[in-house]
Amino acid sequence: MIDLRFRVNGEWRSVRVPPLARLLDVLREHLALTGTKEGCGEGECGACTVLVDGAPVNSCLVPACQVADRDVVTIEGAGHESIQEAFADCGGVQCGICTPGMILATRACLAEWTARGEPCTEAGLRRALAGNLCRCTGYGGIIAAALRAHGGAT
Amino acid sequence: MNAAPTAVYSPRSLATALAVLADRAPVTVLAGGTDLMVELRTGRTQVASVLDLWGVEELRFVRAEAGGVRIGALTTITELRRQPSLGAWPLLAACAADFAAEQIRNRATVGGSLGTASPAADLGPVLWALDAVVRLRSRDGVRDLPIPAFLLGYRRTARRADELIESVWLPGRLPTERGAFVKVGTRDAQSIAKVVVALVASRDAGSGQVTAVRAAAGSVAERTVELASLQELVGRRPDAAALLAVSRVAASRDCAPIDDVRSSAVYRRHALQRVVCDMLTSTLEVPLEDG
Numbered sequence A: 001m002i003d004l005r006f007r008v009n010g011e012w013r014s015v016r017v018p019p020l021a022r023l024l025d026v027l028r029e030h031l032a033l034t035g036t037k038e039g040c041g042e043g044e045c046g047a048c049t050v051l052v053d054g055a056p057v058n059s060c061l062v063p064a065c066q067v068a069d070r071d072v073v074t075i076e077g078a079g080h081e082s083i084q085e086a087f088a089d090c091g092g093v094q095c096g097i098c099t100p101g102m103i104l105a106t107r108a109c110l111a112e113w114t115a116r117g118e119p120c121t122e123a124g125l126r127r128a129l130a131g132n133l134c135r136c137t138g139y140g141g142i143i144a145a146a147l148r149a150h151g152g153a154t
Numbered sequence B: 001m002n003a004a005p006t007a008v009y010s011p012r013s014l015a016t017a018l019a020v021l022a023d024r025a026p027v028t029v030l031a032g033g034t035d036l037m038v039e040l041r042t043g044r045t046q047v048a049s050v051l052d053l054w055g056v057e058e059l060r061f062v063r064a065e066a067g068g069v070r071i072g073a074l075t076t077i078t079e080l081r082r083q084p085s086l087g088a089w090p091l092l093a094a095c096a097a098d099f100a101a102e103q104i105r106n107r108a109t110v111g112g113s114l115g116t117a118s119p120a121a122d123l124g125p126v127l128w129a130l131d132a133v134v135r136l137r138s139r140d141g142v143r144d145l146p147i148p149a150f151l152l153g154y155r156r157t158a159r160r161a162d163e164l165i166e167s168v169w170l171p172g173r174l175p176t177e178r179g180a181f182v183k184v185g186t187r188d189a190q191s192i193a194k195v196v197v198a199l200v201a202s203r204d205a206g207s208g209q210v211t212a213v214r215a216a217a218g219s220v221a222e223r224t225v226e227l228a229s230l231q232e233l234v235g236r237r238p239d240a241a242a243l244l245a246v247s248r249v250a251a252s253r254d255c256a257p258i259d260d261v262r263s264s265a266v267y268r269r270h271a272l273q274r275v276v277c278d279m280l281t282s283t284l285e286v287p288l289e290d291g
């Protein structure tokens, strides 16, 4: 077992976990943060997306030992409320399995474009969210929600 | 779940990492984990202990060196897209743009791509076409191996068990050169290539003669392969018919594709020929024939 300390949603947490435990399992099973979902477990679907130091990653492929001393944001964290509301309002959520990952991936790309002064376009969003699969919505509602969250057209 | 490794070493310095490799064999190297974590989960790979490089900041750099650029093994695919100092090697950004999706690009590393020696790796053909030299480092020193001497076979490299992939060096480019990168997959994002090709070509502005061509392809043999037949263009002024002919030769002689879950051998040869012909046409600016 290894001892690990990292920041989750602004709070420092310490855990004792198996050597190559996945960040996904540490969040869900050791820290009871079950908002992060597992879809494929192989990096394909993005359901497990969380932010590490602001960058979106698939927590199913991240060994938890690599987030020691780093900053992790999950769907339970603060700072993406307006995106969550936009998803609810625009029909961006159906079964909800992809939603936590979609929202964090959306948050990351909107933050990046804002910081770099780049426009938020539908084409850009479709590329930025290409690693997040949704089996329910057909993506229209998700793109509309992301555009609304950015303050663009709905 | 996979059998759990007994130990994970997470050193903060390169010297310690090399000592772990030398003293704790057998150890499996872990970078971003986007290949290894999947291999472990599916049970294709089993490990006794793991050397986690993620905290070795000395392997995370891009710097000018000897008229070219040296890229540290832990450089991520995202960094290949963003680093202004890689602007003279636009093939890297082109390859990175088509690589997986954002979440993977933020974790997948250059060293990890080389380490997999996957025949489908997108960076393999790019680094080959750019004449890259891989630097391996052990406690005893360094070895510099050009890509063809490093990628030996299906998921097999020339790396010794006590060596790390430390970095890769790319020579500077000539202003007359044009490059192209094409990946054929099932969708734009998140797809492993059915065929992937990188090509660099130049011609003499005065005579119009081709001065150099270097191209390599992935997913068409058990490892990344050079499209050596294209060398016959050097010193010639090829027209569209010549490019068609040479691309046919390359697709028949330079590769040995197989049928697998992603595609068939027949399709791969066909796609390779078409892609190579298009890439030659655009990089050499050969006018299309009339009628």
Ligand SMILES: Cc1cc2nc3c(=O)[nH]c(=O)nc-3n(C[C@H](O)[C@H](O)[C@H](O)COP(=O)(O)OP(=O)(O)OC[C@H]3O[C@@H](n4cnc5c(N)ncnc54)[C@H](O)[C@@H]3O)c2cc1C
Binding pocket: A042, A043, A044, B028, B029, B030, B031, B032, B033, B034, B035, B036, B037, B038, B053, B073, B098, B099, B100, B101, B104, B107, B108, B109, B110, B111, B112, B113, B114, B115, B116, B120, B121, B122, B123, B159, B163, B164, B165, B166, B190, B191, B192, B193
């Ligand atoms: C969903 C998904 C999509 C993908 N899409 C693509 C794609 O589009 N194109 C593509 O080319 N690949 C793709 N990959 C494969 C993978 O992302 C790449 O191979 C990546 O470059 C691996 O880097 P890593 O740092 O994650 O390597 P790791 O998984 O950490 O390591 C990979 C291998 O290299 C060895 N290794 C790593 N670093 C070193 C080092 N410094 N010295 C010695 N050995 C080392 C490891 O022991 C291991 O065998 C994809 C993977 C997934 C899961």
Ligand code: FES
Binding pocket: A037, A038, A039, A040, A041, A042, A043, A044, A045, A046, A047, A048, A049, A058, A059, A060, A061
């Ligand atoms: S569960 Fe991690 S990408 Fe699908």
Ligand code: FES
Binding pocket: A092, A093, A094, A095, A096, A097, A098, A099, A133, A134, A135, A136, A137
């Ligand atoms: S809402 Fe069901 S998978 Fe997206």
